[in-house]
Amino acid sequence: MNILETKGLSVEFSGFKALTDLDFSLEEGELRVILGPNGAGKTTLMDLITGKTAPTAGTIHFKNMNITGMDTFRISRLGIGRKFQGPHLFDNMTVEENLEVAFQGYHSLRKSLFFRKTKELKERMEEILTMIQLQDKTSHYAINLSHGEKQWLEMGMLLAQDPELIILDEPTTGMTAEETHKTGQLIENLFKGRSIIVIEHDMAFVRQVARKVTVLHQGKLLAEGMLEEIENDKRVQEVYLKEDSHA
Amino acid sequence: MNVMQQIVDGVSVSSSLLLVALGLAITFGIMKIINLAHGELIMVGAYTTYAVNTVAKLPFFVAVIAAFVVTAIVGALMERFVLRSLYGRPMETLLATFGISIMLQQIVRILFGATNKAVISPISGTLTLGNIVIPYLRLFIIVFSILMLLLTAYILFRTKFGMLVRTVSQNRSMSDCLGINTSRIDLLTFSFGAGITGVAGAIVATLRNVSPTMGIEYMIDSFLAVVLGGVGSLVGTAIGSVIIGEASQLLTFVGGEIGARIIIFVLVIIVIRFRPEGIIKLESR
Amino acid sequence: MKQLWKNHTVSLLLLLYLALTPMFSNAFGVELTGKFIVLMIFAIALDLVWGYAGLLSLGHAVFFGLGGYMLALSYSLQKGVPSFMARFQITEIPLFMKPLTSIPMAFVLGLVLPSVIAFVIGYFIFKSKVSGVYFSLITLALAKLFEMIAINNQAYTGGFNGLMGLPRFPIGGKPMELDSYYYLVLAIAVVVYLFAHWLMNSRFGKIVKSIRENEPRIAFLGYNVAHYKIFVFVISGFISGLAGMLYVPMNGFFSPNEIGLALSTMIVVYVAIGGRGTIIGPAIGAFLINLLQNELSEQYPAFWQLLLGLIIVLVVLFFPKGIYGTLQEKLGAWLAQFRLRREGK
Numbered sequence: 001m002n003i004l005e006t007k008g009l010s011v012e013f014s015g016f017k018a019l020t021d022l023d024f025s026l027e028e029g030e031l032r033v034i035l036g037p038n039g040a041g042k043t044t045l046m047d048l049i050t051g052k053t054a055p056t057a058g059t060i061h062f063k064n065m066n067i068t069g070m071d072t073f074r075i076s077r078l079g080i081g082r083k084f085q086g087p088h089l090f091d092n093m094t095v096e097e098n099l100e101v102a103f104q105g106y107h108s109l110r111k112s113l114f115f116r117k118t119k120e121l122k123e124r125m126e127e128i129l130t131m132i133q134l135q136d137k138t139s140h141y142a143i144n145l146s147h148g149e150k151q152w153l154e155m156g157m158l159l160a161q162d163p164e165l166i167i168l169d170e171p172t173t174g175m176t177a178e179e180t181h182k183t184g185q186l187i188e189n190l191f192k193g194r195s196i197i198v199i200e201h202d203m204a205f206v207r208q209v210a211r212k213v214t215v216l217h218q219g220k221l222l223a224e225g226m227l228e229e230i231e232n233d234k235r236v237q238e239v240y241l242k243e244d245s246h247a
Numbered sequence: 248m249n250v251m252q253q254i255v256d257g258v259s260v261s262s263s264l265l266l267v268a269l270g271l272a273i274t275f276g277i278m279k280i281i282n283l284a285h286g287e288l289i290m291v292g293a294y295t296t297y298a299v300n301t302v303a304k305l306p307f308f309v310a311v312i313a314a315f316v317v318t319a320i321v322g323a324l325m326e327r328f329v330l331r332s333l334y335g336r337p338m339e340t341l342l343a344t345f346g347i348s349i350m351l352q353q354i355v356r357i358l359f360g361a362t363n364k365a366v367i368s369p370i371s372g373t374l375t376l377g378n379i380v381i382p383y384l385r386l387f388i389i390v391f392s393i394l395m396l397l398l399t400a401y402i403l404f405r406t407k408f409g410m411l412v413r414t415v416s417q418n419r420s421m422s423d424c425l426g427i428n429t430s431r432i433d434l435l436t437f438s439f440g441a442g443i444t445g446v447a448g449a450i451v452a453t454l455r456n457v458s459p460t461m462g463i464e465y466m467i468d469s470f471l472a473v474v475l476g477g478v479g480s481l482v483g484t485a486i487g488s489v490i491i492g493e494a495s496q497l498l499t500f501v502g503g504e505i506g507a508r509i510i511i512f513v514l515v516i517i518v519i520r521f522r523p524e525g526i527i528k529l530e531s532r
Numbered sequence: 533m534k535q536l537w538k539n540h541t542v543s544l545l546l547l548l549y550l551a552l553t554p555m556f557s558n559a560f561g562v563e564l565t566g567k568f569i570v571l572m573i574f575a576i577a578l579d580l581v582w583g584y585a586g587l588l589s590l591g592h593a594v595f596f597g598l599g600g601y602m603l604a605l606s607y608s609l610q611k612g613v614p615s616f617m618a619r620f621q622i623t624e625i626p627l628f629m630k631p632l633t634s635i636p637m638a639f640v641l642g643l644v645l646p647s648v649i650a651f652v653i654g655y656f657i658f659k660s661k662v663s664g665v666y667f668s669l670i671t672l673a674l675a676k677l678f679e680m681i682a683i684n685n686q687a688y689t690g691g692f693n694g695l696m697g698l699p700r701f702p703i704g705g706k707p708m709e710l711d712s713y714y715y716l717v718l719a720i721a722v723v724v725y726l727f728a729h730w731l732m733n734s735r736f737g738k739i740v741k742s743i744r745e746n747e748p749r750i751a752f753l754g755y756n757v758a759h760y761k762i763f764v765f766v767i768s769g770f771i772s773g774l775a776g777m778l779y780v781p782m783n784g785f786f787s788p789n790e791i792g793l794a795l796s797t798m799i800v801v802y803v804a805i806g807g808r809g810t811i812i813g814p815a816i817g818a819f820l821i822n823l824l825q826n827e828l829s830e831q832y833p834a835f836w837q838l839l840l841g842l843i844i845v846l847v848v849l850f851f852p853k854g855i856y857g858t859l860q861e862k863l864g865a866w867l868a869q870f871r872l873r874r875e876g877k
Contacts (some may be wrong), residue, residue: 050752077754090745097738106735107754109763115735161753281665332849337665338588339848342804345797346844353838463793467676470669505684508677516670520660 001064003028003165003195004049009058011048018044019219022058026165031187031196033206035230036216037239042199045216046167050082051075062165077107081163085170087150091143095134095153098142099125102160124160131190132156147174155183159190166191168198172205184208215239252379253500254493259385261492262392263451265485268469269399270444272484276473277416278436280330281341284348285469286462288441292318292448293457294355297364307369314449315442321351322441326434334433352459363456388450399443400481412436471515477525486526490514542856543725543812546819550718554711566714566782568822569721570775575802575814576728577771582800583808584732585764586744588668591675592772592799595646597682597791599773602645604695604786605629606638607702616695620687629688635702642777643770650769654762661758663747672793679792694787701781708781717778721815724771728811731767740764741809801840805847807854816856 004026011019019041026032034042047053049060051072060068067075076082090098103124106115117125129135132152137145142153151171158166168187172180184205187196200206206213206227213230215222223233230236267289274280282288292314300310325347333340373382403409415422415432422429448462455461468491476487491511498507518526553565574596581587608614609625609632617625625633632638653674657667682689690696701708708716731737742750743757751757780786789795799818806817821840828836851858 052748071751072748073751073754073756076752082752088746088749090742090749092745093738093741097741100735101738101742101750101755102753104754107756109736109759112736112739113731113734157753281668329845329849339852341588341665341668342800343845343848345800346841346848348841349844350838350841353834353841357834357838464676467669467673471673474666474669505677505680508680512670512673512677515673516656516660516662519662519666519670520656523662523666 001028002026002061003030003063004197005061006045006049007059007061009045009048009055009060011044011053011055011057017219019048019055022216022219022221024214024221026195026197028195029193031198031209031211033198033200033210033213033227034216035200035206035213035236036222039218040216041219042216043169044219046082046169046197046199049075050080050167073107076163077104079164080167081158081161081165082167083154083158083169083171085173087147087154089142089150089153089157092141094139094141095129095145096125096138098153099128099156099160102157104161128156128159131159148179151175151179151183155186155190163194165195165197168196170199170201172200172202177204180205181208249378251377253497255379255381257493257496258389258489259381259492260496261489262385262389263447263454264465264468264472264492265488266388266392266395266447266450267444267465268472268484268488269395269481270440270442270447271469271473272481273399273440273443274437275470276479276481276484277412278433278440279337279416279478280437281337281344283341283344283466284325284351285344285444286464286466287348287351288318288321288444289448289451289462289465290355290457290459291321291351292445293366293452293461294359294364294448295445296449296452297359297366297457300369301364301366311446311449314445316445318445318448319438319442322444323434323438325441326437330437331430331433355459361459363458366452366457368453384453388454391450395443395446396481396485402439403481408435412439471511473525475515475518475525477527480525480527483525483527540812542816542859546812546816547718547722551715554714559710562710562714563782564826566710566717567779568819569714569717570779570782571799571802571818571822572815573721573724573778574772574775574799575806575818576724576811577768577775578799578803579808579811579814580728580732580764580771581768582803583810583814584737584744585740585761587663587761587765588800589671589765589768589796590668590800591671591673591678591793591796592768593791593793593795594671594675594678595650595769595772596776596779596795596799597678597788598646598649599642599776600780600786600790601682601689601695601776602632602638602642602773603635603777603780604698605689606632606635607698607780608690608695609633610635610699614690616690616693617687622687626688639777643773646769646773646776647766650766651762654765658758658761658765672796675791675793675796679788682788682791690787692788694785694789696785698780698784698786700784713781717782720774720778724774725811725815732811736760744809801844803854805843805854807857807860810854810856810860813854813856817854820855 002025004024006022006024009019009022009024010017022045024045034045036042044053048055051067051070051074054069058068059066062075062078062080065078067078090101103121106112126135129138132155134149134153134156137149142150145153172183175183180202187198187209198209210227212225213227214224215230215236217239222239223230223236270288271282271285274282274285295314295317296310299305299313300307329343329347330340333343368384370384370387373380374386403412411427411432415427415429419429451465472487472491473484474487475490476485477483494511494514495507498510502510522528550565550569554562557565578589578592581589581592609629613622613625631641657670662670683692685691701710701713732740739750739755739760743760747757776790779790802818802821803814804817805821806815807813825836825840828839847854853861
């Protein structure tokens with residue numbers, strides 16, 4: 001079943017058509033990579049899905065629920081998690097605090113006031129901290145971590161959040177080839193069974209993780225299919241891949 | 248119930264508000280600096296006028312020029328020594344300018360004493376049209392405020408300086424890359440905004456008592472006018488001033504001063520809520 | 533436990549000093565220090581909203597003033613129609629003020645009214661996603677508005693001169709000694725301090741801090757940011773109202789000064805200079821500035837204000853974390869160095 005579906009999705013900003021009539025769907029458990037030159041509308045599409053921006057036309061359905069125009073926090077609660085391009089952390093809070101607030105299920109005022117860490121929660125936190133290799137830095141302020149550590153902390157927060165649909169917006173920005181490869185492995189292992197959308201430019205990474213690929217161009221769907229097909233598609237080559245693999 | 252009189256009085260109030268808000272349109276609207284000492288800049292202009300016109304007995308227009316120069320210098324000092332280190336940090340800017348406002352009030356108290364001073368209006372007499380009475384001074388202010396608006400618009404949109412100001416405010420890093428001395432432009436822009444505010448202070452000095460705390464009221468209203476009309480737009484500031492000026496005049500007549508304030512207050516909140524960019528929206532992605 | 537001791541050393545020292553004050557001060561000194569303590573409570577209230585949630589309220593005295601006026605008016609009505617009303621030919625206590633004739637009722641109103649106003653304002657502002665500068669501007673305009681209301685309704689509020697001759701220290705009608713009242717206020721301050729710490733160390737507090745740090749991010753984690761902001765704002769309003777009421781018997785006098793711009797901006801100064809987001813920092817800021825002001829403003833009034841303005845600018849430029857915040861940081865760094873050196877040996 002399709003966990004995510006958009007129909008005729010369009011959004012316009014003061015006359016500029018950022019997205020036009022986009023039909024996009026994602027199967028449950030699928031990992032999709034979205035490609036496209038800058039300005040193609042990839043991040044805009046994510047903004048619409050997560051409720052950051054409201055569309056001017058079209059609908060978005062998540063798990064068969066109409067989430068078009070819903071508030072971000074409500075959509076997040078339904079099970080969509082997003083990781084932004086740069087590290088997007090709570091700088092003046094500790095690693096532990098950053099991780100803790102990511103756990104779902106304690107959103108109401110009452111629950112958060114009288115929250116006590118259960119044994120399971122503590123164990124899960126230990127687990128995640130070990131996975132992201134920050135178990136010795138729990139009281140460090142997020143702002144003091146290295147760039148790579150920050151990215152990993154964000155991954156950890158995603159793990160804690162445990163959403164059904166994960167959106168990764170250029171997760172390997174600023175990473176070395178080794179870190180990039182590790183991230184690919186992480187996505188494969190940790191987010192097994194989850195539905196994932198990845199926006200990326202780094203073709204090496206794309207080749208590592210991708211199966212089906214969607215290509216956007218100027219706010220419209222350009223091509224969609226398996227990676228090999230897309231790489232050989234004339235239109236895509238013309239618009240995007242003809243330049244370097246780091247377009 | 249002379250509605251026409253109220254409307255005309257409203258225009259007069261709007262014009263004073265426009266004058267004091269113009270400088271803010273530049274420092275807050277364009278430079279995005281939250282200057283809580285804006286009221287004190289008005290006050291500095293007023294006291295300069297007092298010193299030059301009433302004490303030194305020089306002609307009024309000399310006082311106006313002096314007000315511009317003195318306040319611009321104060322602005323330059325503020326920018327150079329305080330604001331420059333705080334760009335991009337609105338809360339810190341707010342606090343620092345608050346500290347400066349206290350200092351300016353005190354300096355003025357030390358120099359001139361705490362009692363109210365008066366600046367005698369250079370124009371006297373009233374014009375009577377039917378059952379509407381307008382003092383010539385107010386007419387002068389209305390005309391003057393429009394002229395200042397046009398002058399400011401001219402400087403911003405038809406001079407090289409204005410273009411540089413707009414370039415820097417819209418894209419600082421690009422400006423740096425183009426070889427524009429952005430620090431110098433910042434200094435000049437802020438000083439310019441301060442200078443205009445000083446001129447406003449000179450004019451306002453003829454309307455009311457000159458005191459160390461005279462600027463606070465104007466500051467709040469100026470911010471409201473800029474926010475309501477559209478941050479970053481001169482026309483917006485003008486519209487905001489007219490709305491607030493007219494509304495406060497008419498509503499005071501109908502519902503008392505406090506009622507007027509409350510309604511304007513609610514109006515501003517509604518606008519912020521549904522159209523946070525203000526009435527005149529500047530296009531941006 | 534060791535952590536607890538370390539975190540609260542300064543607070544404990546301050547508490548000790550304040551607890552001993554009645555023993556080495558005369559009545560005037562005790563009263564003065566009592567006022568300081570009330571302002572410290574108020575500063576903590578603002579710290580919750582500004583230091584932790586990142587919402588700079590420039591009109592917080594509105595809540596302080598509402599609470600204070602409830603109690604002050606109540607005291608004024610105890611002996612029938614007060615002189616400021618009689619002057620306006622009012623011969624009977626107006627209906628809407630009748631509840632204030634009962635001091636316990638006034639006390640409750642002094643807590644409820646600020647909280648309700650905070651809720652209403654918070655609801656409209658935060659649900660509309662108004663934040664940052666606009667929020668501050670609105671609170672500024674609000675303080676001005678309430679100040680005007682207090683001044684212009686002389687018949688009901690005593691106007692510009694305020695309410696004077698208020699009885700010292702009757703709580704619920706029974707008279708109280710200065711020292712006893714002082715310790716009551718101090719006890720309440722301790723309770724507020726502990727409550728603030730509990731609140732901000734809870735998960736709730738972490739979410740509030742997250743809002744300050746990165747509001748969009750916490751929304752993406754599913755939290756209804758508006759609700760959290762409103763809640764913090766209401767709690768802060770409540771504590772501020774409480775402080776306002778505690779101020780009345782200490783001061784014997786309550787005026788539009790206590791509800792308007794002047795106090796609103798001073799409380800911001802206390803928090804900024806003390807160190808926001810630390811709870812004890814703002815309290816220290818309130819204490820020190822008032823102490824300094826008391827020492828200096830009599831002898832050198834003009835100089836004091838100038839100095840205050842200068843201190844604010846210098847703190848913003850060079851000590852953004854405030855006195856306590858900077859101290860904490862430096863001390864922490866020094867301790868870390870010390871430990872490293874010890875381990876190195």
